[in-house]
Amino acid sequence: MPQQPTDQNTRVVVALIGVAMVGFIAVTYPTLIPALTVALGAFMVLAILLKL
Structure with a gap:
């Protein structure tokens, strides 16, 4: 099973796609x-509670 990437750039890219x-x-x-x-x-609220 592949590991989840923990790279900060991945979070930034996902956030930018969501904003777009x-x-x-x-x-x-x-x-x-x-x-x-x-x-x-x-x-x-969910992101803060789950500390994503």
Whole structure:
């Protein structure tokens, strides 16, 4: 079983991909901005609780 990469660059790249996706969705569907805000807040709470 391959090991999970613990490289800091991997986390940065995943975060940038997520930001790009949220930005694209916000530009494409502006009515979803409140839902994206709630989802981002929930994700940040989970990230803090799980110490990702």
